[in-house]
Amino acid sequence: MAGIPEHLLKRAQEAREKAAAEAAGATTPAAASSDAGSRISADLLERSKPAGGGVALAEKPGAVVAGTPTNGSIPYGAGPGGHTQRLLTVVKSGSIQDVKAVPVDKVHTWPHLLGVEFVAALACTAFVFVFSWFVNAPLLQAANFNQTPNPSKAPWYFLGLQELLTMFHPMIAGVTIPGMGIIALMFAPYLDRNESNRPEDRKFMTSLMTVHLMFWAVLVIIGSFFRGPGFNFVFPWREGIFFEL
Template identity: 35%
Template sequence: MSESASTFAAVKGEDSQRDPVRLLVVQGEARPPVDATTEPMVMTVPHLLLRELITLLAASLALVLISLIFNAPLEEIANPEKTPNPAKAPWYFLGLQELLHYYPPVIAGVIIPTLVIFALIIVPYFDVNLKRKSLFEANSGRTMAYWWTAMILVSLLFLLSGKHPVWPIAGCVWAVALLASFGAAPKTWGALGRWSAKKSLAYWVFYWFLLTTTALTIIGTLFRGPGWSLTLPWRDGIY
């Protein structure tokens, strides 16, 4: 055994950091690595349990205070004969309702949400790189050309497919495309460039998802009024 061990020892080459190659992923029995660690450990009782209790109390206190100050809204009794104008869902559904402004219900209400959930579920099953490559690490000129071509095509898809051009989504595509591009020249752009240069494609897709949901939710919540027309919250108030 000792002989074979010395013959097939895994060694770390000097270029392994720069150019890692994944040979295999060792998962073993998925045993907790706590056995193998020399990290400082503490007992769950009381250290973790106390923190959990404090979390419970702090969150309860905060919510109790909010509930003492603000009353939950209650409108008139439901009236099937009269739709209020505008009829808004709670804030976390307003991104979806904003999408309904651009796409027919089957796309905005069924296909897009299903795709988002499906994408979130499969995320861990394709992104298993041990070390993630930043987007413009190798051959940055050509990658840049591909990147912007792809981004413009994606934004065109959103500008042309809907009943109205879907500016919130296309805008977020451009914002992410621009942010990622700073990473191509980290030296020129300082901290922003260095931050951007570290991110892989998976990160940019997720940033785009976050930015888009946030933008759609904010527009739906603050900038939409009667008949789903565009309003300004500081001028017309929040509907």
């Protein structure tokens, strides 16, 4: 009986106090419960009143009669206030049943998620629209196989690779390093066996990723803005920017 919830204990206490008050007021519980305000109808109460011991049981097999009457109106075994049910015990969920579904705090997709998505999509469209209004996409001279522009640059996301080309053999810079990068990225979840996703538990992976991302970003920035004619190093504030998106 150790684990009775507090509100049930409180309710039982209140009922006991009420019964005591009624007993002090010299009102019989049966009379009180057969009031017009009672929730148990009068005929049911009548049936639950044992008329004559075993005869009552034989005559009305369906009626809830617990045993021999004590002094007339109150059924045997009734609690304070005349209730015929009692709280035997409270079994907490999880003590007998194995509860698998842990309740999760959830919200409706509409409007909580769809609203956010809609606003994000609108903002994105507005940004692209306004940007396109003011900045035109480049269109240079028609393609000419006989005239190589100086410098010739790859699209910006490949400029890190082009930058590596200045340092390594094309096979290393153009194939091995990006290939290894993609493969390492794909296998990251299988190589990283640390189960925690808390930042303080995965300082090594966070630093490793940051170092690589920064390394890549620096290469792209150098390739984009610090490389001029002949793919030689230039300062953009001195020689200008040799970069088209």
